[in-house]
Amino acid sequence: MDYPDFSLANRVALVTGASQGIGFGIAKALAHAGATVAVAARSAADLERLTKEIRAEGGTAQAFALDVRKIDQVHECIRSVHGSLGGLDILVNNAGLGANHPAVEVTESDWDEMMAVNLKGLFFCCQAAGRIMLRQGSGRIINMSSQASVVGIRDHAVYCASKGGVNQLTRVLALEWSASGVTVNAVAPTFIYTPGTAERLDNPAYRQGIVNRLPIGRVGTITDVAAAVIYLASPAGSLVTGTVLMVDGGWTAQ
Numbered sequence: 001m002d003y004p005d006f007s008l009a010n011r012v013a014l015v016t017g018a019s020q021g022i023g024f025g026i027a028k029a030l031a032h033a034g035a036t037v038a039v040a041a042r043s044a045a046d047l048e049r050l051t052k053e054i055r056a057e058g059g060t061a062q063a064f065a066l067d068v069r070k071i072d073q074v075h076e077c078i079r080s081v082h083g084s085l086g087g088l089d090i091l092v093n094n095a096g097l098g099a100n101h102p103a104v105e106v107t108e109s110d111w112d113e114m115m116a117v118n119l120k121g122l123f124f125c126c127q128a129a130g131r132i133m134l135r136q137g138s139g140r141i142i143n144m145s146s147q148a149s150v151v152g153i154r155d156h157a158v159y160c161a162s163k164g165g166v167n168q169l170t171r172v173l174a175l176e177w178s179a180s181g182v183t184v185n186a187v188a189p190t191f192i193y194t195p196g197t198a199e200r201l202d203n204p205a206y207r208q209g210i211v212n213r214l215p216i217g218r219v220g221t222i223t224d225v226a227a228a229v230i231y232l233a234s235p236a237g238s239l240v241t242g243t244v245l246m247v248d249g250g251w252t253a254q
């Protein structure tokens with residue numbers, strides 16, 4: 001038999017929202033697995049620090065400015081990555097916001113901002129990268145979802161709606177593109193300790209409440225999420241498409 005191959009040598013990967021948290025870690029893990037990594041976000045200084053860290057570990061990385069709410073910037077970023085790095089094999093749509101409000105307090109701008117980043121920006125990144133991948137007859141797209149895409153989380157109405165939308169976009173794109181060699185999947189983590197969640201998870205009572213709901217007995221790490229991304233991006237994951245891979249410590253098994 002052939003043994004599963006998790007190597008990403010000779011692949012070019014783009015990670016959005018790579019300036020901190022999960023995206024930062026995914027970029028480092030992709031580089032460690034052998035990919036040349038394009039890292040994109042708005043915070044240039046943080047991307048600079050990331051590319052330095054990747055290069056110091058022997059990897060190859062380049063930073064690209066990107067606000068996923070601006071669709072012209074999405075096109076420009078994907079064009080530049082493809083031009084500068086000589087290809088685009090893997091797209092990780094990680095950029096996302098996670099604000100929480102009781103539903104009765106959500107404003108129109110709260111709704112528009114979250115949907116612009118989590119859903120609209122993600123879709124147009126898929127579309128721009130998908131056009132290149134369909135032309136070349138191969139590609140991997142991995143969308144960052146959440147356990148909140150399949151279960152309700154109190155005070156997260158807009159977030160849950162946006163991530164439910166991510167799952168549905170993932171399924172439709174997989175149906176349209178898989179026969180042309182482009183797989184499209186989502187990864188759905190539970191609570192992960194990042195700068196985006198640190199304030200809440202550093203509160204011992206809040207953290208204990210979360211851990212009590214997690215059959216695995218701990219919150220997740222960035223490495224837990226990166227491992228799922230590497231699998232879906234690698235040759236080992238080539239039969240997997242249109243799926244939402246829960247990395248949730250069993251939260252949604254209940």
Ligand SMILES: NC(=O)c1ccc[n+]([C@@H]2O[C@H](COP(=O)([O-])OP(=O)(O)OC[C@H]3O[C@@H](n4cnc5c(N)ncnc54)[C@H](OP(=O)(O)O)[C@@H]3O)[C@@H](O)[C@H]2O)c1
Nearest residue numbers: 017019020021022041042043067068095096191192194196
């Ligand atoms: N942490 C968790 O518990 C958890 C659980 C499930 C799912 N997730 C999902 O995982 C992803 C990352 O979460 P995280 O906790 O690592 O978040 P985070 O620490 O808040 O980081 C968010 C990242 O997204 C980028 N971003 C935000 N708005 C952007 C925009 N308009 N254009 C481009 N990039 C933008 C930020 O970069 P700039 O500000 O530099 O642009 C930053 O790099 C999100 O999609 C989130 O929904 C997180």
